[in-house]
């Protein structure tokens with residue numbers, strides 16, 4: 001797919017400079033670099049600035065806000081185009097005075113937090129809300145930092161022997177001081193599929209979704225499975241539809257918390273639907289004309305897919321006939 005990498009979080013060609021990660025001297029030099037900057041995360045929310053919350057805010061390495069960072073928590077993300085070292089720091093231990101805990105738990109957390117040591121224009125905001133407004137570089141840095149920090153937060157102990165592991169390789173590994181095992185940041189692959197039959201596409205909805213919200217079917221890959229097999233299995237399980245030819249379209253890092261969405265196209269061999277109510281609440285065939293009107297916000301039932309998600313991107317390209 002020609003436009004594959006134009007998806008949100010599709011990447012910006014960040015130089016991750018992996019050779020620096022295990023080189024202590026080079027890493028110290030990078031930290032001390034005059035132009036070095038750090039992305040700041042608070043409970044999974046990146047620090048952003050600008051009225052439209054459309055720019056990632058980075059701070060100098062000696063900024064006092066970073067003192068709330070986790071020990072060993074300065075993760076190295078890479079180098080900017082100008083050669084400036086870029087890091088990420090998590091200051092989740094900081095607690096704002098007026099913390100609204102209920103808002104934090106929402107799917108699209110609308111709350112913003114301001115740290116008193118930072119300018120008024122800088123706030124922590126939910127990445128899902130602003131992801132489609134960030135430029136590709138900021139989006140890649142935010143997604144990488146969030147996924148990596150999330151992994152450290154939930155993988156503090158050695159999965160082999162249970163001892164607390166230590167951050168190594170500038171955040172790109174955890175090493176067990178007891179049994180010596182190395183653990184690497186995990187990414188969970190998910191297939192998401194544009195299943196078509198003639199000029200219709202298969203859409204499903206999960207229980208509890210807002211009314212009128214349908215999306216492409218998706219599911220986690222299982223061990224020992226190819227992309228093609230996962231697509232066919234998920235569509236059969238959820239909608240009872242046999243799928244023939246499957247092809248890869250585009251992928252999207254999805255740091256909520258650590259997925260890689262793998263967009264595929266599949267040709268349905270039948271239109272008959274048998275829904276598994278445990279997996280999905282409904283599945284429907286939607287024609288191109290109906291999807292056009294949903295995207296225009298004019299469909300009586302169907303809401304447009306959420307902007308920024310790969311489902312929206314694939315459907316938009318399907319409508320524009322630019323899947324090739």
Ligand SMILES: [Zn+2]
Nearest residue numbers: 158161176179
């Ligand atoms: Zn161990």
